[in-house]
Amino acid sequence: xxxxxxxxxxxxxxxxxxxxxxxxxxxxxxxxxxxxxxxxxxxxxxxxxxxxxxxxxxxxxxxxxxxxxxxxxxxxxxxxxxxxxxxxxxxxxxxxxxxxxxxxxxxxxxxxxxxxxxxxxxxxxxxxxxxxxxxxxxxxxxxxxxxxxxxxxxxxxxxxxxxxxxxxxxxxxxxxxxxxxxxxxxxxxxxxxxxxxxxxxxxxxxxxxxxxxxxxxxxxxxxxxxxxxxxxxxxxxxxxxxxxxxxxxxxxxxxxxxxxxxxxxxxxxxxxxxxxxxxxxxxxxxxxxxxxxxxxxxxxxxxxxxxxxxxxxxxxxxxxxxxxxxxxxxxxxxxxxxxxxxxxxxxxxxxxxxxxxxxxxxxxxxxxxxxxxxxxxxxxxxxxxxxxxxxxxxxxxxxxxxxxxxxxxxxxxxxxxxxxxxxxxxxxxxxxxxxxxx
Amino acid sequence: xxxxxxxxxxxxxxxxxxxxxxxxxxxxxxxxxxxxxxxxxxxxxxxxxxxxxxxxxxxxxxxxxxxxxxxxxxxxxxxxxxxxxxxxxxxxxxxxxxxxxxxxxxxxxxxxxxxxxxxxxxxxxxxxxxxxxxxxxxxxxxxxxxxxxxxxxxxxxxxxxxxxxxxxxxxxxxxxxxxxxxxxxxxxxxxxxxxxxxxxxxxxxxxxxxxxxxxxxxxxxxxxxxxxxxxxxxxxxxxxxxxxxxxxxxxxxxxxxxxxxxxxxxxxxxxxxxxxxxxxxxxxxxxxxxxxxxxxxxxxxxxxxxxxxxxxxxxxxxxxxxxxxxxxxxxxxxxxxxxxxxxxxxxxxxxxxxxxxxxxxxxxxxxxxxxxxxxxxxxxxxxxxxxxxxxxxxxxxxxxxxxxxxxxxxxxxxxxxxxxxxxxxxxxxxxxxxxxxx
Numbered sequence: 001x002x003x004x005x006x007x008x009x010x011x012x013x014x015x016x017x018x019x020x021x022x023x024x025x026x027x028x029x030x031x032x033x034x035x036x037x038x039x040x041x042x043x044x045x046x047x048x049x050x051x052x053x054x055x056x057x058x059x060x061x062x063x064x065x066x067x068x069x070x071x072x073x074x075x076x077x078x079x080x081x082x083x084x085x086x087x088x089x090x091x092x093x094x095x096x097x098x099x100x101x102x103x104x105x106x107x108x109x110x111x112x113x114x115x116x117x118x119x120x121x122x123x124x125x126x127x128x129x130x131x132x133x134x135x136x137x138x139x140x141x142x143x144x145x146x147x148x149x150x151x152x153x154x155x156x157x158x159x160x161x162x163x164x165x166x167x168x169x170x171x172x173x174x175x176x177x178x179x180x181x182x183x184x185x186x187x188x189x190x191x192x193x194x195x196x197x198x199x200x201x202x203x204x205x206x207x208x209x210x211x212x213x214x215x216x217x218x219x220x221x222x223x224x225x226x227x228x229x230x231x232x233x234x235x236x237x238x239x240x241x242x243x244x245x246x247x248x249x250x251x252x253x254x255x256x257x258x259x260x261x262x263x264x265x266x267x268x269x270x271x272x273x274x275x276x277x278x279x280x281x282x283x284x285x286x287x288x289x290x291x292x293x294x295x296x297x298x299x300x301x302x303x304x305x306x307x308x309x310x311x312x313x314x315x316x317x318x319x320x321x322x323x324x325x326x327x328x329x330x331x332x333x334x335x336x337x338x339x340x341x342x343x344x345x346x347x348x349x350x351x352x353x354x355x356x357x358x359x360x361x362x363x364x365x366x367x368x369x370x371x372x373x374x375x376x377x378x379x380x381x382x383x384x385x386x387x388x389x390x391x392x393x394x395x396x397x398x399x400x401x402x403x404x405x406x407x408x409x410x411x412x413x414x415x416x417x418x419x420x421x422x423x424x425x426x427x428x429x430x431x432x433x434x435x436x437x438x
Numbered sequence: 439x440x441x442x443x444x445x446x447x448x449x450x451x452x453x454x455x456x457x458x459x460x461x462x463x464x465x466x467x468x469x470x471x472x473x474x475x476x477x478x479x480x481x482x483x484x485x486x487x488x489x490x491x492x493x494x495x496x497x498x499x500x501x502x503x504x505x506x507x508x509x510x511x512x513x514x515x516x517x518x519x520x521x522x523x524x525x526x527x528x529x530x531x532x533x534x535x536x537x538x539x540x541x542x543x544x545x546x547x548x549x550x551x552x553x554x555x556x557x558x559x560x561x562x563x564x565x566x567x568x569x570x571x572x573x574x575x576x577x578x579x580x581x582x583x584x585x586x587x588x589x590x591x592x593x594x595x596x597x598x599x600x601x602x603x604x605x606x607x608x609x610x611x612x613x614x615x616x617x618x619x620x621x622x623x624x625x626x627x628x629x630x631x632x633x634x635x636x637x638x639x640x641x642x643x644x645x646x647x648x649x650x651x652x653x654x655x656x657x658x659x660x661x662x663x664x665x666x667x668x669x670x671x672x673x674x675x676x677x678x679x680x681x682x683x684x685x686x687x688x689x690x691x692x693x694x695x696x697x698x699x700x701x702x703x704x705x706x707x708x709x710x711x712x713x714x715x716x717x718x719x720x721x722x723x724x725x726x727x728x729x730x731x732x733x734x735x736x737x738x739x740x741x742x743x744x745x746x747x748x749x750x751x752x753x754x755x756x757x758x759x760x761x762x763x764x765x766x767x768x769x770x771x772x773x774x775x776x777x778x779x780x781x782x783x784x785x786x787x788x789x790x791x792x793x794x795x796x797x798x799x800x801x802x803x804x805x806x807x808x809x810x811x812x813x814x815x816x817x818x819x820x821x822x823x824x825x826x827x828x829x830x831x832x833x834x835x836x837x838x839x840x841x842x843x844x845x846x847x848x849x850x851x852x853x854x855x856x857x858x859x860x861x862x863x864x865x866x867x868x869x870x871x872x873x874x875x876x
Contacts, residue, residue: 035853035854036580036850036851037851037852053493054491054849054851054853055850055851058851062628063628063850066627066628067627072630073628074587074588075584075588131853132855135855142474143513146474146513149512150513150514189504189505190498190501190503190504191500192510193510402829408501408829410493411492411493412474412475412493413474413475413493413496414473415492415570417573417855
């Protein structure tokens with residue numbers, strides 16, 4: 001009998017956990033991603049703020065599965081699912097959809113940023129989801145200082161040295177803190193006409209407090225810390241406009257040349273591909289065994305799935321995705337092996353953390369709530385542990401120590417990438433590379 | 439009296455050496471470069487072949503001059519020189535030319551690749567001069583393996599897995615060797631349908647031997663080593679055509695989707711800016727004190743200068759540029775200080791080296807000619823020594839040891855950079871960023 005074919009779409013936290021959990025099974029695993037790397041998204045803001053280099057938070061997927069012989073890695077963009085024919089469509093070299101059949105399907109396609117209907121904001125306030133996003137943000141931030149240094153008119157400095165982060169969730173807070181440290185330490189003494197420390201960092205959110213998912217106490221601690229770092233925190237007003245000159249919030253215009261979107265998330269189109277019931281945010285409603293109603297062979301996990309636990313929807317965080325990925329793999333393994341299914345999925349919350357600047361984090365797990373240096377050490381240890389390879393753990397660890405004590409950052413390059421494809425061939429004008437035969 | 443204003447254009451080896459040598463003088467130094475980093479070009483091929491990450495061979499210029507208070511760093515593109523008004527023009531934010539005046543000018547603007555009149559080749563065979571070039575090459579090379587893995591028809595593998603390097607000087611030889619090691623070690627076991635080791639690497643040159651500037655013996659040793667690594671070396675025929683399907687050399691077509699140009703160099707437009715006598719290659723003819731005839735205040739150094747020594751033109755290598763940069767600084771310092779000028783410039787040749795694959799290099803200095811592992815260790819030590827900062831020396835050293843023993847590379851990411859500017863502002867559509875007031 002041919003081995004069961006398990007197609008996993010997405011090599012983020014969920015897809016990677018599922019593929020790894022299927023290592024020792026008889027299944028044939030096909031892991032499809034539109035990039036060639038697993039991205040450690042929680043540290044993406046550290047690439048945007050020059051602390052880490054892209055290769056320190058991204059690992060080639062092929063390298064991870066080098067020794068896992070039952071797994072094929074495919075670089076390709078999935079564009080749809082045929083539930084009846086049991087196949088997914090992958091964009092191929094000629095922009096055709098090539099079908100890849102499955103016996104079991106795990107959709108772990110994650111989320112992107114949502115502009116809450118204001119798609120016109122994207123042009124002026126890009127988000128942070130991919131390495132390319134983070135490198136573009138880094139270019140933009142560093143270039144603002146270069147432009148200000150070159151500007152004769154001091155009045156022109158103000159908007160160049162104003163950085164606005166829209167969205168005060170973990171990404172916005174961590175980014176604001178990292179920017180504050182960048183301007184006050186790493187860039188110090190490097191300019192002759194401007195003082196980088198005079199940069200104005202503004203964090204805005206329509207919510208009444210920062211770090212929504214955290215307790216009131218930790219939220220206050222984070223806000224106090226941010227303000228101590230010189231960040232202006234503006235809460236309770238939604239952003240009415242974003243254009244090339246800045247934003248309008250609460251009726252007031254803030255002039256800025258650098259606005260970064262750190263607000264809402266929108267799920268991947270997995271729900272549309274499947275044409276099944278979704279929640280208000282667009283995430284696929286799944287059952288307690290993480291399958292889609294009526295399709296025991298289709299699993300949806302992570303940010304693009306919607307599942308309630310104790311009457312509340314599970315959050316879109318890495319921990320949920322990883323636990324769901326492993327669980328889906330377990331269900332499939334048991335079915336292939338003819339064993340009885342595992343108990344219903346239950347998320348075990350190990351807690352949440354967010355860094356604010358240098359040597360300070362907030363940490364919440366169960367009833368425990370701490371903030372400060374100890375929480376930051378815990379944050380560092382946990383994040384190092386979850387990096388994909390031991391060589392990354394070592395280099396990121398060394399980089400953090402280096403940056404902590406010297407203020408020097410790992411990657412402060414402005415690279416003007418070739419806007420037009422510098423490497424044209426008959427085939428490589430495909431949007432996200434990739435494709436594969438059936 | 440106002441300090442003498444020394445404008446240095448280009449922060450490559452020559453410009454950097456000049457600026458550093460002016461540290462302890464009373465001069466006001468203005469260092470202009472169109473990127474924000476000093477690039478260690480001799481290791482660029484290691485970024486293109488995934489060994490090193492861009493930040494390991496590029497250092498922010500501002501960081502280098504952080505403590506050198508007499509030096510201003512400007513990110514900007516110089517577009518011309520007015521010898522009479524004594525000023526250079528720098529592209530400013532509105533694409534206007536802003537003049538920056540000088541008392542002394544050092545042009546250290548380097549070279550780019552030359553297609554010997556075949557500019558149509560560039561589209562299909564890009565060169566390796568900038569970080570963006572190297573990252574584009576890396577994307578392209580890694581993507582070829584992904585495309586081949588996805589290709590159903592084995593006949594389609596051949597052209598995808600054929601890599602052609604046009605030009606068998608040091609860059610071509612080093613790139614060919616690094617590619618051979620990449621396909622035979624680092625990519626091993628990572629693909630299921632193709633064998634990366636079956637990749638076909640072809641090095642072509644119209645010259646009758648590789649590594650032209652080296653002795654016959656070392657040239658032969660390098661060629662033998664390349665062939666041992668599986669590289670096909672085709673000499674004595676010029677490339678007649680390059681298109682999206684490969685090249686035609688000596689009347690024969692070699693099908694390939696990845697052609698990289700590692701041949702001729704062309705000097706920067708410094709000679710055109712100055713409108714002075716140039717050699718056949720277009721380099722500015724300079725005098726024994728490195729100044730331009732009739733302009734004792736204008737120095738030209740490095741790849742873009744032409745100077746004979748012992749009846750032979752000095753080669754376009756980092757050593758010449760560095761020694762000339764330091765010499766120009768010395769002349770200027772002496773003039774400012776009212777001292778008598780130093781003796782005429784004389785290049786001291788410390789020797790040349792080139793790496794061929796792993797653990798093998800050729801080395802030539804004076805009458806000494808060696809090849810093998812010892813030469814490679816020397817190469818590694820010398821290159822580490824010339825990296826701009828001690829932290830780079832450490833990380834590159836560790837990376838080399840790691841790659842040597844594990845075959846794992848530092849940066850195997852394919853990043854699809856935003857083709858259109860993801861970060862538009864009113865100002866940042868300037869071609870090479872930057873500018874400055876007078």
